[in-house]
Amino acid sequence: MPLVNNKVGNDCTVGTDKTLADGKDLVESVIKVVACYRHLAACVGGCTDSLQLRDELRQMREKALNLAEAIRLHLTSHLRDKSLPEDQRKEMELLWVAFSSSLELLHVDMCKVFSMGDNFSLANTASLVQTGLQGGGSEVAARALSLADLNQEPPTLPAGLESQERSTMEQEISQIDHMIDDMEKKVNVLRWMVEPRGPQYADPLSSTESASLALLSIDEEQPGHKPLCQRNLIFVLLLLFAVVLVAATLSVCLVLFS
Amino acid sequence: MTIRTARPNRAQHFQPRLYCLKKLESILLEMQDTKSGVKGTEQKLNITTIPHVIAGNDTIAWISNQMKTTTEEAQAFGTMLVAYGYIYPLQNHKKLVMCNDSSLYRFQTPYFWPTQKWVPDDSDYAIYLAKRNIRKKGVLEPYEQAHYNHLHEWLNHKWDFIVMQAAEQYKAGKERKKPDRVVFDCQERAYWMVNRPPRCAHSAMDCGPERLIDPNTDEKTTFDIYRRKNMFYQQAIMRSKVKSSVSLGALVKYITTYKNHDPFLASCLPSNPWQTDHDAYWTLNMRRVEVPTKMRVERWSFSLFELLSDLRGRDDFKIFLKKEFSGENLAFWEAAEELKWGTSSSMSTKAETIFKTFLAPGAPRWINIDGRTMGLTVKGLEHPHRYVLEAAQTHVFLLMKKDTFFRYLKSPTYKDIQKKALNPEPHNFSPANLEQNALNRSPGIHPIILWQQEEEEKAKAAAASAPVDVKAMMSKIDRKK
Numbered sequence: 001m002p003l004v005n006n007k008v009g010n011d012c013t014v015g016t017d018k019t020l021a022d023g024k025d026l027v028e029s030v031i032k033v034v035a036c037y038r039h040l041a042a043c044v045g046g047c048t049d050s051l052q053l054r055d056e057l058r059q060m061r062e063k064a065l066n067l068a069e070a071i072r073l074h075l076t077s078h079l080r081d082k083s084l085p086e087d088q089r090k091e092m093e094l095l096w097v098a099f100s101s102s103l104e105l106l107h108v109d110m111c112k113v114f115s116m117g118d119n120f121s122l123a124n125t126a127s128l129v130q131t132g133l134q135g136g137g138s139e140v141a142a143r144a145l146s147l148a149d150l151n152q153e154p155p156t157l158p159a160g161l162e163s164q165e166r167s168t169m170e171q172e173i174s175q176i177d178h179m180i181d182d183m184e185k186k187v188n189v190l191r192w193m194v195e196p197r198g199p200q201y202a203d204p205l206s207s208t209e210s211a212s213l214a215l216l217s218i219d220e221e222q223p224g225h226k227p228l229c230q231r232n233l234i235f236v237l238l239l240l241f242a243v244v245l246v247a248a249t250l251s252v253c254l255v256l257f258s
Numbered sequence: 259m260t261i262r263t264a265r266p267n268r269a270q271h272f273q274p275r276l277y278c279l280k281k282l283e284s285i286l287l288e289m290q291d292t293k294s295g296v297k298g299t300e301q302k303l304n305i306t307t308i309p310h311v312i313a314g315n316d317t318i319a320w321i322s323n324q325m326k327t328t329t330e331e332a333q334a335f336g337t338m339l340v341a342y343g344y345i346y347p348l349q350n351h352k353k354l355v356m357c358n359d360s361s362l363y364r365f366q367t368p369y370f371w372p373t374q375k376w377v378p379d380d381s382d383y384a385i386y387l388a389k390r391n392i393r394k395k396g397v398l399e400p401y402e403q404a405h406y407n408h409l410h411e412w413l414n415h416k417w418d419f420i421v422m423q424a425a426e427q428y429k430a431g432k433e434r435k436k437p438d439r440v441v442f443d444c445q446e447r448a449y450w451m452v453n454r455p456p457r458c459a460h461s462a463m464d465c466g467p468e469r470l471i472d473p474n475t476d477e478k479t480t481f482d483i484y485r486r487k488n489m490f491y492q493q494a495i496m497r498s499k500v501k502s503s504v505s506l507g508a509l510v511k512y513i514t515t516y517k518n519h520d521p522f523l524a525s526c527l528p529s530n531p532w533q534t535d536h537d538a539y540w541t542l543n544m545r546r547v548e549v550p551t552k553m554r555v556e557r558w559s560f561s562l563f564e565l566l567s568d569l570r571g572r573d574d575f576k577i578f579l580k581k582e583f584s585g586e587n588l589a590f591w592e593a594a595e596e597l598k599w600g601t602s603s604s605m606s607t608k609a610e611t612i613f614k615t616f617l618a619p620g621a622p623r624w625i626n627i628d629g630r631t632m633g634l635t636v637k638g639l640e641h642p643h644r645y646v647l648e649a650a651q652t653h654v655f656l657l658m659k660k661d662t663f664f665r666y667l668k669s670p671t672y673k674d675i676q677k678k679a680l681n682p683e684p685h686n687f688s689p690a691n692l693e694q695n696a697l698n699r700s701p702g703i704h705p706i707i708l709w710q711q712e713e714e715e716k717a718k719a720a721a722a723s724a725p726v727d728v729k730a731m732m733s734k735i736d737r738k739k
Contacts, residue, residue, distance in 0.1 A: 028422070035426035039434075042442060045368030047310070098419035101381065105423070112376060116368050119283075130290045130298060130310040131367045132441045139433040196417040200410050201391050 019078060020088065023095050026071045027102075033064045034102045034109070036144035039137060041109045045120040046131040054122070056141040057113060058165065061172055063145060064106055071099050072179060079187045094197065096189050100180065107176045114169050279342060279372060286344050289320065290365050296320045301348065301362060306437040311348065314361045333358055341462035343372050346448030354452065354462075364441075370449040372463070378453040381416060384409040386450055388424035401456045515560055519553060527553065529685035535695035536685060537702065545569055546711065552679040559667055562659040566591070578671040584662065586623035587654050590616045594651040598644050609642035617650075627653050 037060050043053055075096050078084060084092070120128060289295045301311040314336070322332035336356030339345045340363070347354070348362040356363070387406045390397055398406060410417060431439050455461040477483075518524045531537045542551050550570055557564050558571040565571040572588075579585040593612050600608060616625050617636060627635075631649050638646040666672055687695065 031419070031422050032426050032430070035423055036430045038427065039430050039442070042367055042369040042445065094418060097415055098422065101416050101419045102423070105381070108376070108379070112369060115373070120368060126291055126293070127287050129287070129365050129368055130292065131445070132308050132310040132364050133367075133438050134309065135435045135438050137434070139435075140430050143430055143433050191415045194415040196414060198418045198421050200417070201388070201395065201421075 019074070020091050023071065023074055023078075023092065026067060026074065027095050027098050030064060030067045030071060030099065031102050033060055033067065033144045034106050036060060036140045037064065037106060038109055039140045041113050043133060043137055044113050045116045045129055046133055047128050048131075048133045048135065048137070049120065049122065049128050051122060053137060054117075054165070056137060056145075058168075060141065060144050061110065061169075065172060065175065068099075068103060068106075068176070068179060071095075072183060075099065076183065076186050079189070090194075093189050093194050096183075096187065097191065097194050100183060103176060103180055107173065107180070110169065110173050110176065114166070114173060117166065117169075282339070282342070282344065283371070285324075286339070286365070288324070289317070301364075303437075303440070306440070308437045308441060311362050311364055312345075314357045314359055314363060317345075317356065317363065318358050329358070338462065341452070341460075343370065343449060343452035346444065346451075348444065351444075351447060351451060352456070352459075364444070366448060367445055370445055372452070378449075380409060381413055381420060383450060383454055384413055384416075384420045385424045385427065386446060388421055389428050392424060392428050399456065402454075405454065519557060525684065527551070527684055528682040529687070534685060534687050534692060535699055536687070538682065538685070540702075542680065542682060545708075546715070549678055549680055550675070552676075552681045555672075555676050555679045559672075562655070562663045565663070565666075574671065574675060575666060578666050578669055579662070581671070582662075582665075586616065586625050587658050587662070589623060590625045591651055591654050591658070594647040594654075597642075597647060602644075605642055605644065609639050609646065612647070613639050625650075625654060626657075 037057065040053060040057055040060070043049060044057070075092060079089070079092050079096065292298070296312045296317050298310045298312055300307045300309050318329060318332045318336050321327075321335055322329050325332065325335070327335075333356060336345075337354075340347060340356050341354045344366055345356070345363045346366055347356075348364060350361070383405070387398060387402055387409070390402075391406075413420065431442060434442070452461075453463060455463075471477075521530055526539055528538045528542075529536055531539050541547075543554060547570065554568065554570070558568060558574070559565075565575055576585065576588060579588055590612070593608070593616070597605060597608050597612065613636070615621055615623050617632065617639070618624075627650055631653050635647060635650045
């Protein structure tokens with residue numbers, strides 16, 4: 001985890017570019033972990049809830065906390081540096097806002113998982129809600145955690161360890177709480193001055209995948225009318241186009257050979 | 259400075275109606291039990307099957323069995339479960355009702371259950387809408403689009419984060435198997451349908467104002483509670499009581515008198531502006547209208563209080579009193595009102611003028627009140643406060659009520675205005691007309707213009723009632739000659 005304390009005068013552009021890139025990477029990875037955590041948290045209490053899920057959640061929490069600590073030190077030290085040039089400061093502030101928002105999301109998710117863990121204990125599997133999910137969240141966890149984390153042995157938890165896990169969770173929640181408070185006290189980022197660089201609408205990803213998902217979900221409502229119509233239309237158009245092409249080549253051949 | 263939008267409700271405010279939801283959760287857990295709960299089947303989509311689907315009629319039958327109620331009540335209960343978001347419909351996701359047929363439903367995951375503390379957050383909603391947009395551009399409904407634009411303005415500083423988080427959540431979702439992805443999408447969609455309902459949809463989440471006390475916890479009975487209870491009951495004993503037959507009779511009399519004038523119970527003529535967007539009703543009933551409406555004039559006859567509260571009625575009453583040369587009572591009453599509602603800096607001057615004009619022996623407009631009240635009032639005027647004329651004002655009001663008011667109702671002034679009063683025809687608008695009216699809504703007369711008109715009228719009245727300047731009159735007459 002590179003903590004660059006570059007306060008050298010002349011080299012500062014090179015140094016801070018690297019620090020900016022580092023900061024961006026860290027913030028992106030934290031956002032990824034928070035997104036995956038939310039996916040997994042939505043499974044808690046449902047029929048796919050298991051020791052493995054809870055364990056994966058725990059691992060993701062740890063990773064998120066480590067990343068958060070690193071980013072906090074990185075950004076705090078840079079934003080408190082008065083000699084930071086203006087555009088670098090703006091970039092840092094954007095990262096700061098993104099980081100604090102992801103911390104808040106993580107905090108909410110952690111508190112929700114904590115309170116749901118209270119209500120849905122794994123010992124009583126009959127009370128887990130039949131939500132229709134079938135797979136566990138291992139693929140999502142794999143996306144967030146690195147291979148090294150995943151290769152750890154899933155621990156065989158005796159009954160008493162669940163309460164220990166809960167107290168660890170409480171500590172982690174209060175740790176994030178303090179982190180947010182601490183950050184706000186140390187660095188004063190004015191939210192209304194921060195301007196986002198990105199677009200208003202996220203770019204739609206590749207159309208084929210999105211179309212297939214759209215098919216699946218629309219299916220539930222109208223039994224396949226709309227997408228079938230679209231498919232039919234495309235086929236007809238292609239057919240027409242092919243026919244026109246064939247007719248054109250035939251006429252060209254006629255002209256040439258007559 | 260913190261703008262912490264995602265903080266939990268740390269027991270500062272409680273939404274009172276939602277606390278009953280905790281009791282629902284136990285029934286829900288029973289319902290989804292594989293052995294003794296509602297029978298679950300599978301849902302066949304294009305390529306996949308998704309388990310744990312329940313049918314509407316099965317659910318309602320189970321509820322009526324379990325809770326030993328009728329089918330209608332079970333259906334209502336089921337509808338509430340859907341409306342609060344514990345169960346979501348698969349086929350018509352926008353209509354949150356439980357139908358007693360084979361329509362399909364599924365249980366919502368506990369993460370999305372409506373518990374009291376987790377307010378559905380705006381940034382979460384923004385992320386959800388951004389995700390929907392990533393999946394297929396332009397798929398947002400108009401109201402969702404409006405929300406999205408509003409959130410873009412409001413959460414602008416976080417927007418990069420929101421877009422990035424939406425992209426990450428979407429990519430993470432793609433890692434899952436297709437049926438799970440579909441289920442998760444349906445769950446999220448159902449959650450936001452409950453918590454951000456479309457316009458003009460009934461939402462179960464409408465709750466009243468937030469309370470400062472947690473309705474779940476029992477109040478600890480301390481010594482202070484008993485002390486306050488004692489005080490309350492002692493005061494209640496000392497209050498004067500009226501027999502319920504008497505008070506109910508008064509209520510019935512009130513209702514029979516006012517029932518045709520209530521805009522909820524009877525249609526207001528010509529038409530209710532709030533319903534038809536046509537403001538004829540307001541323009542006909544303005545303060546200084548020449549000819550009032552029949553309903554207004556009828557209302558003046560109910561009591562002196564109604565007559566005096568309506569300023570147009572007060573004007574009419576003044577005209578009548580001028581003819582009878584007994585305007586000093588009303589003038590005194592008005593002056594006392596001005597003292598009550600006026601500024602405190604002007605109170606002493608007003609009190610002076612009132613004393614000189616109405617109460618001093620030999621005053622120009624001396625009012626006839628009994629000796630005791632007069633003594634009290636004069637004594638009070640030495641140190642005037644807002645309510646110093648209260649006793650005298652009440653006395654004068656009663657005088658007017660018992661004597662002058664009934665003469666007014668029988669007078670030619672009142673009968674004249676009754677005859678002249680307008681009775682507007684009720685409007686009959688077609689839907690196209692209503693649309694037209696809605697487009698033609700105007701902001702109405704600016705209050706500053708109304709205020710200026712009032713000031714002009716007051717100046718005119720003051721000039722008219724000022725004591726005649728004899729010299730000026732004489733000089734005018736001379737000039738005429």
